[in-house]
Amino acid sequence: MTRIIEHRQDAAPGEEVFELRVFQLRDGDVRACVVPGGPRRLAVNLDMMANMSEPVAQAYLNALALCETESVAILWVHDPLGLFPPRERPELEL
Helix, strand or coil, rough: CCCCEECHHHHHCCCEEEEEEECCCEEECCCEEEEHHHHHHCCCCCHHHHHCCCCCHHHHHHHHHHHHHCCCCCEEECCCCCCHHHHHHCCCCC
């Protein structure tokens, strides 16, 4: 089962984490993309994020599924603007 964290420091140093970056486009659409952290760390700029992004709820579900597939135990929802609060997150159907 994947543990969801709200702050990167909630994971142990060096622990592998996938990051779900939540952001808002100029048109107001809330989007997100998954960025590997830890040993798989990847530098991603804003254009890459926009191109790789999906609507936030779908990106969240896909990130959870990816964590399961890749055996990554932690998903960090990086949402500094509070655009996708926990109460609005869908449940992954197994």
